[in-house]
Amino acid sequence: MNARDDFRPLDDTDRRIIQATQAGLPLTPRPYHAVAEQLGLPAAEVMQRMQRMLDLGVIRRIGAVPNHYALGYRANGMTVWDVADERIDELGERIGQLDFVTHCYRRPRHLPDWPYNLFAMVHGRTREEVEAKAALIADALGTASRARDILYSTRILKKTGLRIGA
Amino acid sequence: MDELDRALVNTLQGGFPICERPYAEVAARVGSDEATVIARIDSLLARGLLSRFGPMYHAAQMGGALSLAAMEIPPQDFERVTEIVNRQPEVAHNYARDHRLSMWFVLATETPAAQQDTIARIERESGYPVYNMPKIREYFVELKLHV
Numbered sequence: 001m002n003a004r005d006d007f008r009p010l011d012d013t014d015r016r017i018i019q020a021t022q023a024g025l026p027l028t029p030r031p032y033h034a035v036a037e038q039l040g041l042p043a044a045e046v047m048q049r050m051q052r053m054l055d056l057g058v059i060r061r062i063g064a065v066p067n068h069y070a071l072g073y074r075a076n077g078m079t080v081w082d083v084a085d086e087r088i089d090e091l092g093e094r095i096g097q098l099d100f101v102t103h104c105y106r107r108p109r110h111l112p113d114w115p116y117n118l119f120a121m122v123h124g125r126t127r128e129e130v131e132a133k134a135a136l137i138a139d140a141l142g143t144a145s146r147a148r149d150i151l152y153s154t155r156i157l158k159k160t161g162l163r164i165g166a
Numbered sequence: 167m168d169e170l171d172r173a174l175v176n177t178l179q180g181g182f183p184i185c186e187r188p189y190a191e192v193a194a195r196v197g198s199d200e201a202t203v204i205a206r207i208d209s210l211l212a213r214g215l216l217s218r219f220g221p222m223y224h225a226a227q228m229g230g231a232l233s234l235a236a237m238e239i240p241p242q243d244f245e246r247v248t249e250i251v252n253r254q255p256e257v258a259h260n261y262a263r264d265h266r267l268s269m270w271f272v273l274a275t276e277t278p279a280a281q282q283d284t285i286a287r288i289e290r291e292s293g294y295p296v297y298n299m300p301k302i303r304e305y306f307v308e309l310k311l312h313v
Binding site: 018021022023024025027028029030031032033043047050051053054056057058059060061062063064065066067070071076078088089092093095096097101102103104105106107108110113114119149151152153154155156157158159160 | 174175178179180181182183184185186187188189190200204207208210211213214215216217218219220221222223224227234236238248251252257258259260261262263264265266267269270271297298299300301302303304305306307
């Protein structure tokens with residue numbers, strides 16, 4: 001694949017592949033062939049296009065999403081931190097590397113109600129476990145952290161996969 | 167869950183190959199066979215231990231927009247606003263959290279303009295402001311749980 005191909009936007013065939021696979025991959029011995037057959041495309045083309053989308057980051061990865069509640073990780077803590085803007089990239093990278101942090105983002109503050117600009121998601125079997133992990137984040141941030149909070153989810157109100165329309 | 171289930175959950179979070187017989191390849195990694203691996207994934211999905219299995223598409227890279235948004239909703243109005251927010255097809259996930267900002271949801275839209283439209287609609291129908299918190303930068307994303 002040459003560099004120009006990398007910048008080619010997604011076309012209708014890519015979108016048809018996305019629509020056919022966004023609910024999941026077929027559980028048959030040759031899943032990409034099954035998708036290809038459904039779409040009337042050669043299997044090699046489906047695999048090539050999916051590989052390209054993976055290389056471009058359109059597909060983050062192919063694999064399984066564990067249901068953390070069902071697996072016993074019932075404490076879902078969104079830890080939020082107020083850190084100085086000029087140090088946030090350095091600190092965000094550091095916190096993102098902690099092996100128990102599953103997502104780490106910089107987001108905008110909404111002053112005065114919401115002073116936090118660094119978000120790090122931590123899952124645990126109990127709130128105590130999440131708090132122990134948050135304490136490790138606090139250690140890593142040191143004096144750079146001016147305020148913090150942990151927001152636990154108490155109810156899943158809606159959970160659907162990402163969908164794109166036709 | 168037995169040892170093979172655990173091995174599959176741990177292995178499949180890392181990535182699934184693109185090739186003619188990918189389940190056979192995974193089976194070789196976990197010391198099993200193709201038919202067993204397919205049956206086990208089917209069962210893990212049916213039992214709800216896996217939420218999904220397949221490609222994870224990245225909305226922003228598809229030209230779309232993802233954002234996290236929060237609202238401060240008093241308890242007596244919570245169910246009404248939940249209904250309004252959940253009714254929007256652009257809302258992918260919605261969680262109640264134990265905070266003054268009590269409702270947190272993810273908006274997935276095909277364009278940034280559609281994101282603004284959805285927020286405006288939720289504000290108009292609910293009567294409460296939406297705090298939009300699109301990511302400014304992503305430092306790490308990988309939902310991996312070792313089981």
